[in-house]
Every structure is written in structure tokens, then in C-alpha cells.
Amino acid sequence: MLDWISANPRIFWTAVENHLWLSGVALLAVMLIALPLGLALTRHRSLANSAIAIVNILRTVPSLALLVIMLPVLGTGFLPSVVALTLYGLPALLLNTYTGLTEVDRDIVEAARGQGLSDVQVMTRIEIPLALPVIFAGIRTAAVQVVSAATLAAFIGGGGLGELITAGMANFNFPQLIAGAVAVALLALLVEIGFASVERVMTRSARMGA
Amino acid sequence: MIRLENVSKLFAGIARAAVDSLDLSVPEGRTCVLIGPSGCGKTTTMRMVNRLIEPSSGRIIVEGEDVTQADPVLLRRRIGYVIQQVGLFPHMTIAENVATVPKLLGWPAEKIRSRSEEMLALVGLEPAQFLSRYPRHLSGGQRQRVGVARALAADPPVMLMDEPFGAVDPVVRGRLQEEFVAILRRLKKTVIFVTHDIDEAIRMGDVVAIMKDGRLVQYDTPDRLLAAPADAFVADFVGADAALRRLSLVSAADAVEEGAPESSDLRLPASANLRNVLSALLTEGRDGATIVDDESRPLGRITLAAIRARSAGRPAEP
Ligand SMILES: Nc1ncnc2c1ncn2[C@@H]1O[C@H](COP(=O)(O)OP(=O)(O)O)[C@@H](O)[C@H]1O
Ligand SMILES: [Mg+2]
Numbered sequence: 001m002l003d004w005i006s007a008n009p010r011i012f013w014t015a016v017e018n019h020l021w022l023s024g025v026a027l028l029a030v031m032l033i034a035l036p037l038g039l040a041l042t043r044h045r046s047l048a049n050s051a052i053a054i055v056n057i058l059r060t061v062p063s064l065a066l067l068v069i070m071l072p073v074l075g076t077g078f079l080p081s082v083v084a085l086t087l088y089g090l091p092a093l094l095l096n097t098y099t100g101l102t103e104v105d106r107d108i109v110e111a112a113r114g115q116g117l118s119d120v121q122v123m124t125r126i127e128i129p130l131a132l133p134v135i136f137a138g139i140r141t142a143a144v145q146v147v148s149a150a151t152l153a154a155f156i157g158g159g160g161l162g163e164l165i166t167a168g169m170a171n172f173n174f175p176q177l178i179a180g181a182v183a184v185a186l187l188a189l190l191v192e193i194g195f196a197s198v199e200r201v202m203t204r205s206a207r208m209g210a
Numbered sequence: 211m212i213r214l215e216n217v218s219k220l221f222a223g224i225a226r227a228a229v230d231s232l233d234l235s236v237p238e239g240r241t242c243v244l245i246g247p248s249g250c251g252k253t254t255t256m257r258m259v260n261r262l263i264e265p266s267s268g269r270i271i272v273e274g275e276d277v278t279q280a281d282p283v284l285l286r287r288r289i290g291y292v293i294q295q296v297g298l299f300p301h302m303t304i305a306e307n308v309a310t311v312p313k314l315l316g317w318p319a320e321k322i323r324s325r326s327e328e329m330l331a332l333v334g335l336e337p338a339q340f341l342s343r344y345p346r347h348l349s350g351g352q353r354q355r356v357g358v359a360r361a362l363a364a365d366p367p368v369m370l371m372d373e374p375f376g377a378v379d380p381v382v383r384g385r386l387q388e389e390f391v392a393i394l395r396r397l398k399k400t401v402i403f404v405t406h407d408i409d410e411a412i413r414m415g416d417v418v419a420i421m422k423d424g425r426l427v428q429y430d431t432p433d434r435l436l437a438a439p440a441d442a443f444v445a446d447f448v449g450a451d452a453a454l455r456r457l458s459l460v461s462a463a464d465a466v467e468e469g470a471p472e473s474s475d476l477r478l479p480a481s482a483n484l485r486n487v488l489s490a491l492l493t494e495g496r497d498g499a500t501i502v503d504d505e506s507r508p509l510g511r512i513t514l515a516a517i518r519a520r521s522a523g524r525p526a527e528p
Binding site: 105107108109110111112113114115116117118121126129130 | 260262283284285286287288291293295296297298299300301310311314357360361370
């Protein structure tokens with residue numbers, strides 16, 4: 001495997017780079033959509049129930065199916081892959097953002113309003129900081145999901161480490177196949193560990209004085 | 211001064227008014243206790259004063275200003291607010307919690323710091339020890355002290371307190387009642403204080419408003435409430451112990467009569483109330499007590515007969 005990588009460094013690192021781009025852009029899109037949407041849903045509880053029902057259905061669609069469904073709609077390549085990955089990562093963060101915010105103790109919010117914090121101040125100074133650990137856990141879950149699922153982008157020409165796997169299988173090139181698989185696994189693990197340690201630091205400073 | 215004029219609140223989809231044509235006036239610097247069974251509209255009444263709930267009709271005047279004309283957020287910064295669940299912000303230190311309103315009002319940092327220290331000392335918490343702690347490190351009683359310090363920090367003329375001592379154990383509750391009634395009187399705050407505990411009501415209140423089904427049933431001094439309940443509901447609410455509760459409103463120092471100490475007398479401190487005196491006399495089987503000051507000098511006597519006469523007496527007109 002390492003022999004294959006040192007023999008084909010360009011192919012390998014291009015695949016890694018593509019993979020990171022795919023996942024990074026998709027994760028950014030997930031955050032840009034899920035964070036404000038989750039926040040908005042807490043202000044419109046009637047909408048929230050139907051939105052959550054839809055998101056729960058979305059969550060049961062397998063990642064490969066999502067990618068293939070994108071095929072006739074958006075064609076092949078980078079963009080359709082990002083769209084599919086975004087849809088795939090969205091539920092985890094949206095649900096965590098929504099539940100994190102709604103689970104903030106109502107008495108604390110009530111006390112904050114009673115002291116004279118405006119609606120925006122209640123949100124930025126009380127609700128969001130208190131929901132942050134749950135929201136961040138959602139970002140971590142979404143990140144790991146997206147990084148793992150990005151492997152499948154190779155099926156619709158989106159590039160990434162999945163290409164090493166599909167090519168390796170097609171050509172019976174086992175070192176190449178293993179290089180792709182191990183790299184994806186390592187990447188997902190790194191993302192998990194990285195986010196988890198940031199989360200620990202954050203939770204400590206949020207619950208301060210532990 | 212707080213005045214409610216013909217205030218009603220109807221919640222959407224509920225036929226019966228939660229608060230029904232309420233008239234209530236709390237004089238400057240006085241504490242009015244709202245009391246009544248659960249669901250009678252106490253919390254709703256209080257929350258209309260700082261516009262956490264909008265009245266359906268009627269007028270509410272705070273410090274001469276019609277609150278419905280005020281910006282609700284700015285209004286709340288001028289009204290101290292304490293709730294049973296305290297609602298301290300768990301991600302902020304005690305110092306930051308107490309500084310909430312001064313910070314919203316844009317006070318300079320130095321003034322905020324000295325004010326926070328002053329407030330903690332006022333509510334009986336050592337500033338050096340508590341300012342940098344987090345709420346979860348405090349006991350229930352200490353948290354409620356911080357809750358009151360936070361509400362008092364910007365020196366609002368008016369305070370709203372919704373069952374503030376409801377969640378602390380009876381011993382701590384008694385101590386908090388005693389301390390805070392003194393603080394609120396000394397600072398001359400105009401207070402609406404909600405409780406469902408009649409003993410707390412007569413201890414904390416200059417005036418007591420008894421509510422039932424959203425209506426005001428009786429509005430009187432604690433003594434008059436106990437001595438002359440307006441109807442069977444109030445009589446039932448103040449309880450069979452009303453006579454004893456009345457005695458507890460009178461301190462021994464205020465009830466002493468001229469007279470040389472007798473050899474059979476008990477010696478009791480001036481800080482006792484008449485209920486304590488009666489109980490001690492009955493327990494010891496005596497007819498009278500000599501009341502003494504802090505240095506054990508006799509101030510006068512209180513006899514069983516005098517207590518009986520006082521108990522039969524009419525309450526003072528308000
Ligand atoms: N937000 C609300 N929506 C509908 N009904 C309410 C609401 N808040 C209170 N009520 C009703 O109004 C009545 C008075 O409630 P409340 O003021 O909380 O009583 P108390 O504080 O005396 O226990 C109760 O019947 C309660 O169920
Ligand atoms: Mg209540």
C-alpha cells in the first residue's frame with residue numbers, strides 16, 4: 001500500500017485533496033443552511049414539526065441512493081456530489097441545532113427576558129452559548145458523515161478517495177484499493193478525534209470552573 | 211408606586227379570564243403580597259406589570275408611567291425581577307450574573323464591579339469568595355440570594371418577586387424572609403411579592419391582596435386580614451390559627467406594659483413576638499413575663515390577660 005502511494009504520489013494526493021474539497025465545501029454548506037434554519041425553526045414551532053418530519057425521512061435515505069438520485073437532476077461531477085453530501089450531512093446538524101436550542105432551560109430564558117435582554121440578546125448571550133455543546137456535537141457528526149460518504153462521490157464522477165477504490169477494484173489493483181480505503185478511514189477518524197477534542201475544550205469553558 | 215386599574219387578562223382559547231377586572235395599588239416603598247390558591251392569577255398579574263404578558267384590557271401605571279406606552283425591554287431594566295427557579299445564567303460567573311442589568315445600561319466597568327461587590331455583601335454573600343464562582347457551585351439558598359442581588363443591582367424602584375423562596379427548605383426560607391424584608395424596607399422598594407404561603411404573606415407584606423379565580427377578594431394589612439376576613443374563603447385561607455398568627459405580628463417590645471417584675475415572671479427578650487410569649491407562658495404555666503432588653507434590663511411586663519385582651523381587640527384601621 002505504502003509502495004503504491006510512493007509510486008503514485010500525484011494520484012494519491014490529488015485524490016486526498018479532492019476528497020477534502022468535497023467534504024469541506026459540503027460541510028460549510030451544511031452549516032450555512034442548518035444553523036440559521038435550526039434557529040428559525042425554534043421561532044416557528046408549528047413549522048418545526050413538519051420540517052423535522054421531512055428531515056427524518058431524509059435521514060433514512062442511504063448516502064449512495066442520494067448520490068444516484070442527484071444524477072439525473074444535476075448530472076455528474078463535483079457540484080452534484082457536493083449537493084448530495086450537503087443533503088446527507090444536513091439532518092444531523094439541523095436536528096442538533098433545533099434540539100440544543102429548544103432544550104435550553106425555559107426558566108433561564110424567562111429570567112433573561114425579565115431582566116430586560118432584548119430578543120436578539122437572549123438569543124446571542126443566553127440561548128446560543130448554552131446550546132453550543134449540542135450544536136457542536138451536530139457539526140462533528142455531520143463532518144464525519146460527510147467525510148465518509150464523500151467516498152461514494154466517485155460513482156458520479158465527483159472525485160476523491162473513492163476513485164482509488166473503484167479504480168483499484170476495476171483493475172484488480174489491491175494496493176491502490178487498500179490505499180484509498182485506509183486513507184478514508186484515517187481521515188474520518190482524524191475528523192472525529194479533532195472535533196471531539198475541540199468539543200472537550202469548548203464544553204469545559206462553557207461549563208467553566210469544573 | 212404601582213397601580214393596576216381594571217386590568218383583565220384572557221388567554222387565547224380559554225373562556226374564563228385568568229385575571230378579572232383587577233384594581234390594585236401598591237404605595238411607594240411598600241410591599242404588597244399577592245396570595246391565593248394555585249391558578250388564581252398571581253403570576254399572570256405580576257407578569258403584566260413588566261409586560262412579559264400583555265393585559266387584555268385595563269391600565270397599569272408604574273412610577274407614574276403607563277407601562278403599555280413603554281418599550282418593554284427598557285421597562286424591564288427598571289423593574290427588578292426574581293422568580294422561584296432563580297434562572298441564574300449557568301455559563302456566567304456570579305459577578306457577570308449580578309452585573310446583567312448594569313451592563314445592559316452601559317455602566318462603566320469600574321462602577322459595575324463595585325456595585326456587584328456591594329450587592330453581594332448586601333445579600334449576605336462574601337464578595338471575594340463568590341464573585342468568580344459559577345451558579346452550579348452554590349446552594350439553593352445562595353442562588354436565590356444572588357437572584358435578588360441581580361434584581362437589585364441597577365437599583366430599580368420597583369421589584370417583582372414570584373415565590374422567590376418557594377424552592378428552598380423551611381429553615382433557609384425563614385432566614386431569607388427575615389433578611390430580605392429588612393433589605394426591601396431599608397431600600398424603600400415598591401414590591402409585588404407572590405406567594406401561596408399565608409405565614410410568608412403576613413411576614414413579608416405591608417399589605418396583602420388575596421385573589422381567587424382572577425379576582426381580588428380582600429386587600430388589607432396582615433393584621434386586618436387575620437382579624438377580619440372579608441368572607442368564608444378568606445377565613446378558610448388564613449386558617450384556624452389566625453388568632454395566633456395575629457399575635458406573631460406584634461413584637462414583645464411593642465406590647466410591654468408598665469409594671470414591676472414579679473418573682474414568678476419568666477424573663478423573655480424584647481425581640482420575641484407575642485406568639486412566642488404566649489407559648490412560653492403556657493409551657494411554663496406562668497401568668498406573666500418580664501420583657502428585657504439586650505442588656506437584661508427590664509422594659510416592662512406582658513401578662514396572659516393582656517395577650518387575651520389584645521387578641522380580642524379590633525385591628526387598627528389602615
Ligand atoms: N400562557 C398561558 N396560556 C393559557 N393559560 C394560562 C397561561 N398562563 C397561565 N394560564 C392560566 O391562567 C390562570 C392563572 O395562572 P397563574 O397566573 O400562573 O396562576 P398562579 O400564579 O396564581 O398559580 C391559570 O388557570 C392558568 O392555567
Ligand atoms: Mg404562579
